Amino acid sequence: MSTFEEFEEKDYGKLNTHIMKRLLSLLIPHWKWVVGFLACIAIVSSLESYTTFLGARIIDAGIIAGSREAIINTVMLYGSLIIIQSAAVFGFIYLVGVLAERVRYDLRKNMFNHLQQLSLSYFSQTPVGWIMARLTSDTERLSDLMTWGILDITWAVINITTAGIFMFIINANLALIVVVMLPILIVIAFRFRTRILYHYRRSRKMNSKITGAFNEGITGVRVIKALSREDDNLEEFADLTDDMYEASFKAAWLSALFLPTVQVISAIGLGIVLWRGGLQVQVGTMTIGGIQAFVSYVTFIMWPIQDLARVYAQMQNAVASAERIFNLIDTEPDVKNRPKTVDTKTIEGDIRFDNVHFFYQKDDPVIKGLTFDVKKGEMVALVGPTGGGKTTIVNLLCRFYEPTQGTISFHGVDYMDMKLKDIQSRIGMVLQTPHLFSGSIRDNIRYGKLNATDEQIEEAAQLAGAHDFIMTFEQGYDQDVGEGGNLLSVGQKQLISIARAILAQPELFIMDEATSSVDTLTEALIQRGMERLMEGRTSFVIAHRLSTIKRADKIIVIEDGHIEEMGNHRELIQKQGKYYNLYTQQFRQELEAQYDIFNKPEPVES
């Protein structure tokens, strides 16, 4: 499907001022934390350079000058600086770490709240996995860049700068040698890091392909065995692991080459420093402690350089993440209130579809010119083959989608002039595969009316016919339903979703009947629950059961996006058309199921 290709992820993004501004705006509400961690890391970083300088003083002012007092004083100073430094370390880890969590929290919260505003069409066109990745891995990457990334850069820059300053203080000539060396190191480091990250990401991609292959190999094992595909599969799989090996080995040995390269280059620089420095000691422009300090500074310069390179490489990915996140946040909902709306106290009354058209893509209409009237309190059954457009009609009715042409009106008012919330909060809906949320049964019923009392919940469950099976659970209404309601059967889920709808006291009721078979008792309960809900309410049912269909005031046969037949049961049977065929096929299937013909057939009494 071409839509998926749009979701193929870009790995690299370019940092521009626009994105930069938006990224920084994430930190603005927490600017005090930013100032705090920047101050702490500045202290840590410059103290690191200064203590190395103190190490040189121990040699020069202490050992060589022969002053025990100078040694003691310097060590005391050094010691107190370590304590200050540790305090600052505590400060920056805590501040930047918590800030990182906070930025993640903010990002997820913003995105989630925005998602709630987006229209149904967004969700039907965007894979769940794509959305999930925005709120998880992209969020991680972005917040890491904006906190730890900034911290690392600050540390590295200050560290290199202060080390440079102290080197200049000790000996400007020699410091110049190091300064010349620096850009070479930085360029090499950046190149390495970018390459390493590239191969690393390649290996992660292969890894997800390998996971996919395992998944298929396991879930499809029966077919594989039956078709004796083992050898071919292994060959194909080995190609994947070869690629994975190639990528991750490359990333690994490049990493193994990276630090030694930096070290060797700095060692060459250091060699020159030692050579010149040694000579200068003779003329008195350089001290032995100074040599010691240079050795330390140059040896440990690889760390800030490594950090700079790492952040630089990660930045490109993080910017790509940022683009995707901002893309989500910037998506406008397709369905939203018009600038001018009328206040509606109710949507009760006649409903009219007037020449309603709907399409996602212009050349592929889904609903083509639908016109019908429904009187207040009527029950409408929508029947027809799968993919004919029944669900779309219901989505239009709820204004999850809006007609691309034509109007839908409640008691004569075009629903486009109403507020979304006014419409949707007055509709009750029971889905074919009822979606429950993890939590207790009670929580799930309460979803219909958040401030309902326990009594009201039980009453709704009684009316829905769900009370009895709920009481068979050890924990009754507090029984956990599992993720998505997995721990319950489809029939039970449907009863609970009916109770949920009853509690909501909707003015318009929509039901998508389950096609999968539920046991006869539950089936009867569901039927009764539905009847309760429909009493005195206008209702739409995507119907599969004959009893439901026969009871409808109006049956609409939908095929290929238009009305094929419309009327009540008697009229349509007499017509001997599409409805007649659907009905007889369904009749056979239902009776077969009813007689349960393969299980000890009871003598049929008719």
Next chain:
Amino acid sequence: MSENNYYDINLSKTVSENRLLGLWRMMKGYHWLYIGATIALAVATISRTGIYLVLRTFIDDIVIAGNFGRDLVIIILMFIGLALFQGASSFASGWMASKTAESATRRLRNFLFDHLQRLPYAYHAEAKTGDLIARATSDIDAINRFYSDQAIGIGRILLMFIVNFVAILQLNTRLALISVVAIPVIIGVSLFFFRLVSKAYEAYQEQEATLSSRLQESITGIRVVKAFARQGYESYKFDQENWQKFRLGKRLLSIHSLFWPISDIICGAQMLAAFFFGALMALDGEITIGTYMAFASLVIWIIWPMRGLGRLIVQTSTGMVSYNRVAELIKQDREPLTEGEYQAEGAVKGEIVFNHVYFEYEENNPVLKDINFICNPGDVIALLGSTGSGKTTLVNLLPRFYDPISGVVTLDGVDITQYPRKYLRSQIGIVEQEPFLFSRSIRENITYGVHRKVSDDEVVQAAKFAAVHDVIQAFPKGYNTLVGERGVTLSGGQKQRVAIARALLKNPRILILDDSTSSVDTETETQIRSALEHLMQNRTTFIIAHRIQSVMDANLILVFDEGEIVQKGTHQELMQESGMYRDIFDIQTRIEIELEKEISSVNV
């Protein structure tokens, strides 16, 4: 077991109760490489220490002695030479270690993949997919990290300690002892903290999972959310989990923010103490200034790496646990595919006899009881009965997904347990009710399992016979359309017809059909039926039937009830006797009568 080029040894033989030994044996073939990595690491460490010793000579014998002749150049060249040597050996070590780790894991992945597809079907029927995948992916990753990071990382720290300690010991015994006093404390503190960290991290990760499922639930249930206009409530619920994750993250961070400064202070104090005593000794002339300088640098390489030891040690436990989980899987026995006493040639005729066959999944709970019947080549055998009556189990015996616990199934007069499984399965085609398709192109799905090059014409021909050609043509990419998550979703009936095309290409002598067409509409049903008829020509066919219409023409109908054959015969024969079959038939007739009544009642 070198039957392929993708893994050279049978890893199930390397499994050991001792996890370290097991991990070591799993590296078989790369042992010298890994040892080489360790040696190179030692060489690198020694070179670095050597650099500081050269530095000492530089200070004492050159700078202080004022000897700036050729010796200076030699010393500088030694210095750079050692650095080069150190860089080269440390790269060599990393190269060898990662080659070992990546090679061993590649082999493990290949082995495990092959192992999984060769484990008996019975194993898969019991196992959980998610668990198997976790073992095959994240557990292998953990083993990889054990080889490439943790084991070598611990080795690096220990080597650094030993080499530098010995070097300082050479310089001065007292200095050496002074500089390691706090080491046990550092290791202890770091172990203690990283245990805490790993617990806090686990809680944090769990919350991440909770948050993700909350998110997923909310997205998949978006219609309900919208239908009840509960967007605000959803935001509230999400916010609670989100905030909880923030709090757990904060806790994790608090531990880190305590550990690092505390360890900084301990390490700093140790370092400073060493500096202090060293400086006093140098002052008193007990050691030279060069010695002091070398010492001051070496001490840093002893102390600071130590605080990372706790992290590595704590992490190895994940590697060990993962090893156990993988080992448990790889020591399971595979089913042999090519072994068999009877080596058949060419295609079988397809005469099948069940002789007193019994089968049970668990003891004393027989699923098939005393099954006897004869099926001639080309016959159609229909199996009729309720769910769980043993029909599927019976056909599972044919490709030897399971073997009978007693009794014999023969094919062309030979006990099927004497055929190599691979040969036997090559003679059998299976079309299931909801066939499994692979996420590749439709063409690849049709040719899946045909072990030869297949021309486009052949594929199209098979698809036409299977009545699915038109459906495929309607997709923009035709036969190259991807199936599954990344591609189109096929309906149950379409999948079934693709599977029929697949079976047609395979051209087996024996066919197993799960004939359930209840979920498709009449038109599709007719198409599938004609496709099936095409497929069944000249083949011995077993049909698991759900409707009487599809069994009426069978040569033999077996009616199942609770694992037993309660009736057998042709349609005509079974209609003569009273029993389940005729009851079923009667019901179907009765349904038609009722339908007529129903319609006429409307028409009155």
